[in-house]
Amino acid sequence: MKTIKGPALFLAQFAGDDAPFNSWDAITKWAAGCGYKGVQVPSWDGRLFDLAKAAESKDYCDEIKGTAADNGVEVTELSTHLQGQLVAVHPAYDAAFDGFADPSVHGNPKARQEWAVDQVMKAISASANLGIRDHVSFSGALAWPYIYPWPQRPAGLVETAFDELAKRWRPILDHAEENDVNICYEIHPGEDLHDGVTFEMFLERVDNHARCNMLYDPSHFVLQCLDYLDHIDIYAERIKMFHVKDAEFNPTGRQGVYGGYQSWVDRAGRFRSLGDGQVDFSAIFSKLTSNDFDGWAVVEWECCLKHPEDGAREGAQFVKDHIIRVTERAFDDFADGGTDEAANRKMLGIGS
Numbered sequence: 001m002k003t004i005k006g007p008a009l010f011l012a013q014f015a016g017d018d019a020p021f022n023s024w025d026a027i028t029k030w031a032a033g034c035g036y037k038g039v040q041v042p043s044w045d046g047r048l049f050d051l052a053k054a055a056e057s058k059d060y061c062d063e064i065k066g067t068a069a070d071n072g073v074e075v076t077e078l079s080t081h082l083q084g085q086l087v088a089v090h091p092a093y094d095a096a097f098d099g100f101a102d103p104s105v106h107g108n109p110k111a112r113q114e115w116a117v118d119q120v121m122k123a124i125s126a127s128a129n130l131g132i133r134d135h136v137s138f139s140g141a142l143a144w145p146y147i148y149p150w151p152q153r154p155a156g157l158v159e160t161a162f163d164e165l166a167k168r169w170r171p172i173l174d175h176a177e178e179n180d181v182n183i184c185y186e187i188h189p190g191e192d193l194h195d196g197v198t199f200e201m202f203l204e205r206v207d208n209h210a211r212c213n214m215l216y217d218p219s220h221f222v223l224q225c226l227d228y229l230d231h232i233d234i235y236a237e238r239i240k241m242f243h244v245k246d247a248e249f250n251p252t253g254r255q256g257v258y259g260g261y262q263s264w265v266d267r268a269g270r271f272r273s274l275g276d277g278q279v280d281f282s283a284i285f286s287k288l289t290s291n292d293f294d295g296w297a298v299v300e301w302e303c304c305l306k307h308p309e310d311g312a313r314e315g316a317q318f319v320k321d322h323i324i325r326v327t328e329r330a331f332d333d334f335a336d337g338g339t340d341e342a343a344n345r346k347m348l349g350i351g352s
Helices: 024-033 051-056 058-071 081-085 091-100 109-130 157-178 196-205 218-222 228-235 281-290 308-322 341-347
Strands: 005-010 038-042 074-080 134-137 182-186 212-216 239-244 246-249 269-272 296-299
Touching: 005 074, 005 239, 005 308, 024 038, 024 058, 038 296, 051 058, 051 109, 058 074, 058 109, 074 081, 074 109, 074 296, 081 091, 081 109, 081 134, 091 109, 109 134, 109 157, 134 239, 157 182, 157 196, 182 239, 196 212, 196 228, 212 228, 218 228, 218 246, 228 281, 239 281, 239 308, 281 308, 296 308
Parallel strands: 005 038, 005 296, 038 074, 074 134, 134 182, 182 212, 212 239, 239 296
Antiparallel strands: 246 269
């Protein structure tokens, strides 16, 4: 067994135009001051990180790591959530997702997809330059508008969507293999990979690619009413990253899983700061530890009620309190009477 690393913090929800959230030096100092040992980096945010330079320059990556280390944290992973989303976009979402891309490709889905693939490729190269083996992204989605089977889906519609999704990601996965980096898809509503079954459908189409892995975030499973503890046992070998995020699901006579188009604060299912929701993190940390999870516990703050800076400070301590320092000996070693093969055979009544 291994002791989970952490706490770390995903910086995406904190980066901004005001100090200390507007520069790499300042935000890493702030994160360390909150009690974090690592930070997960949103690769699209130029205030913190130059993705193009990181993909080309190991010296730049060494500077990034050096500044972080001087401030008391290390870089845990890079994220391309926004760019990965654009690897596969159903036309219904073209206008909504254009804002994730460089303005030069707005209104041009083909150019936007090519830009997105290049971005994820760059992030994989940058991860290698940083000496990081795991990278998180979204899968994007072609079939998501048809998630509910009404009107009846034509035969082969979903299969064609997943065939195309695999075709788009296969070169990226191969680039990840060349760079010794795992792509960890966050299993997330709005993505075609939104639960275990859909992950398996994709995995089969990329020939069980060794670099096709998961980021585990139990909050998304609470909102889907999915067994998030059983999920760990099923996919332990593919879970390479972990977002520590809380959620609650409180259905009423008026709304359930779909939320009635309400704002986050008024939905039956909503994200909460750590400890304020319904996720059994003691069980999750135990499961991950017993399954030899060898990654970071990364706080992703998303809460419809609490201030983010309060959530960040509380989250660091929350993770510290849940990380299990693994034992190096059995609890009953004090009763070890010593033995050998001859003694074992005698205890079993087996002749010499």
